[in-house]
Amino acid sequence: MEVELISLGASLDPAGILPPIGGEGKLFVAETESGKHAVLFDFGAYQQDKRQREKESFSLLRTEESQPLKLDDKGFPDLAAIVKEMGEMGIQDVDFDSAAHPQLPNYKLLRESLRGVKELTIVATHAHADHIGGLPWLYARLKKDLQNLKITVLMTAPTRELSRWSFYDHLKIAKNKNRRIREQKFGRRNFVKPLYGISEIEALLNDVKIVEYGDVVVTGPFELKFFFNPHILGAVSVRVKISGVGDRTVTGFVTGDVRYKDQNLIPGTPIPTLAKLGIDHYLDFLLMEATYAGKALPPIAEEEKRLVADIKECIARGGKFLLGSLAIDRAQTLFDILVRHGFTDHRSKFYVPVWLDGATQEISSIYTSRLPGSTLADVAKYFVRDRDHRWSVLSSDKPCVMIASSGMFVGGWSVMYASVWATDPRNVIATASWQDPESPGGRLSGIRRGSVVTFGGKRVRFNAEIKRYRPSSHMDGDEALQTIRNLRPTRTFLAHGEEKGMDSVVAKFGSSVVKTKIGGRYVLA
Numbered sequence: 383m384e385v386e387l388i389s390l391g392a393s394l395d396p397a398g399i400l401p402p403i404g405g406e407g408k409l410f411v412a413e414t415e416s417g418k419h420a421v422l423f424d425f426g427a428y429q430q431d432k433r434q435r436e437k438e439s440f441s442l443l444r445t446e447e448s449q450p451l452k453l454d455d456k457g458f459p460d461l462a463a464i465v466k467e468m469g470e471m472g473i474q475d476v477d478f479d480s481a482a483h484p485q486l487p488n489y490k491l492l493r494e495s496l497r498g499v500k501e502l503t504i505v506a507t508h509a510h511a512d513h514i515g516g517l518p519w520l521y522a523r524l525k526k527d528l529q530n531l532k533i534t535v536l537m538t539a540p541t542r543e544l545s546r547w548s549f550y551d552h553l554k555i556a557k558n559k560n561r562r563i564r565e566q567k568f569g570r571r572n573f574v575k576p577l578y579g580i581s582e583i584e585a586l587l588n589d590v591k592i593v594e595y596g597d598v599v600v601t602g603p604f605e606l607k608f609f610f611n612p613h614i615l616g617a618v619s620v621r622v623k624i625s626g627v628g629d630r631t632v633t634g635f636v637t638g639d640v641r642y643k644d645q646n647l648i649p650g651t652p653i654p655t656l657a658k659l660g661i662d663h664y665l666d667f668l669l670m671e672a673t674y675a676g677k678a679l680p681p682i683a684e685e686e687k688r689l690v691a692d693i694k695e696c697i698a699r700g701g702k703f704l705l706g707s708l709a710i711d712r713a714q715t716l717f718d719i720l721v722r723h724g725f726t727d728h729r730s731k732f733y734v735p736v737w738l739d740g741a742t743q744e745i746s747s748i749y750t751s752r753l754p755g756s757t758l759a760d761v762a763k764y765f766v767r768d769r770d771h772r773w774s775v776l777s778s779d780k781p782c783v784m785i786a787s788s789g790m791f792v793g794g795w796s797v798m799y800a801s802v803w804a805t806d807p808r809n810v811i812a813t814a815s816w817q818d819p820e821s822p823g824g825r826l827s828g829i830r831r832g833s834v835v836t837f838g839g840k841r842v843r844f845n846a847e848i849k850r851y852r853p854s855s856h857m858d859g860d861e862a863l864q865t866i867r868n869l870r871p872t873r874t875f876l877a878h879g880e881e882k883g884m885d886s887v888v889a890k891f892g893s894s895v896v897k898t899k900i901g902g903r904y905v906l907a
């Protein structure tokens with residue numbers, strides 16, 4: 383019997399095209415006497431492919447034309463409205479033609495690796511788009527290409543709920559971009575094709591099997607145990623046991639994206655130990671995220687202090703404070719900070735209008751229902767309600783704090799607020815998460831104040847102050863090293879991080895640490 387780990391994405395790209403973070407996908411294949419079985423951890427999407435990156439300059443959100451997703455009376459996306467609009471634009475046919483999609487992990491390799499596999503279990507570790515963004519596409523595609531393959535998809539209930547929003551958000555973004563392309567007469571050939579349509583989303587979500595923390599799922603020779611993982615709502619880490627490898631069982635641990643330290647909304651956990659994982663002897667492999675490997679992240683409390691001080695200073699000079707934010711988790715974390723520091727309290731001397739716009743709203747509602755009693759209880763009062771309201775906030779001369787997605791300014795309302803507010807030197811435009819250096823958010827740090835830049839498709843004089851915060855939900859260099867020290871794995875596979883950071887881990891632990899590459903195949907036993 384042989385056990386292999388195959389990296390499909392979110393590893394170092396030998397071709398040097400794809401960024402190190404995005405499009406996660408790690409496949410384990412085990413061949414036993416009863417046949418071949420496979421477990422796939424995540425199938426995400428990259429933010430954008432290279433071609434799209436170049437196109438962004440004109441297709442970026444420019445004006446007020448984008449509309450929020452319409453909801454039906456149950457609070458679900460109004461599917462009929464989306465279908466109608468997509469149909470009018472001639473984009474109901476989804477991009478299923480290509481064997482591999484430039485925005486997805488390597489499907490060709492996945493399909494080859496699944497040759498002879500009877501049963502595939504897909505685990506979604508959490509609902510960030512770089513981990514789940516390709517799943518509806520993959521599920522439909524596998525059903526078509528490998529009709530005899532039995533597929534099971536596992537995720538927690540919050541991950542399913544957040545993923546649903548993420549999938550529909552993907553359609554909404556495509557729809558809004560295409561509407562602008564049509565209105566600005568850029569030509570139909572520039573239309574953005576979504577990766578999947580509504581039927582693919584619903585087919586996947588209907589078949590999802592919900593897992594809870596502590597659950598153990600057995601599939602072929604694999605035994606998967608799910609642990610609470612402090613990253614975002616619903617995230618899991620997974621202990622893997624593969625039995626019948628020669629005369630023994632191979633043991634492993636998949637960290638998922640994680641920060642073990644307390645993040646206020648999501649409580650932290652101690653760095654795992656073998657005892658905690660229920661492993662007696664030793665760990666054969668550790669598959670670990672390396673987003674900030676080799677780096678020291680400022681303590682969460684320090685970042686919070688700096689953010690709060692900067693907001694106070696900005697408000698005092700009459701400025702507006704824009705936080706471009708990931709819709710999932712980061713927006714809620716930022717709002718939690720604002721509440722705890724009195725910015726939303728009318729009686730506080732730091733009171734200031736606080737607003738949330740874009741997909742941050744929908745995700746905040748999910749968080750509120752899953753985290754009763756948290757600071758998010760009244761969050762709906764802070765939502766930008768509609769277009770008129772948005773314009774009144776945008777054009778007001780009063781200070782405010784705005785939390786708007788997207789976090790890398792690749793689209794969404796954050797781009798519009800930034801492109802309007804950038805001209806005023808009293809204002810602050812801030813990022814609060816990892817930035818792809820190629821993204822508009824990543825380029826912000828290179829902008830000289832007072833220079834003219836194209837942002838959101840507009841030429842703007844960038845007078846506002848640019849700030850960067852990292853209240854990260856990923857582990858820092860020390861946590862990464864401590865995880866390896868605690869678990870003492872025979873081999874550590876690093877993914878989801880930059881090469882320099884990975885090198886620093888190799889320098890500490892030597893050749894037992896592997897920097898995974900896209901397309902890399904690693905024999906475990």
Ligand SMILES: [Zn+2]
Nearest residue numbers: 508510613639
């Ligand atoms: Zn994540």
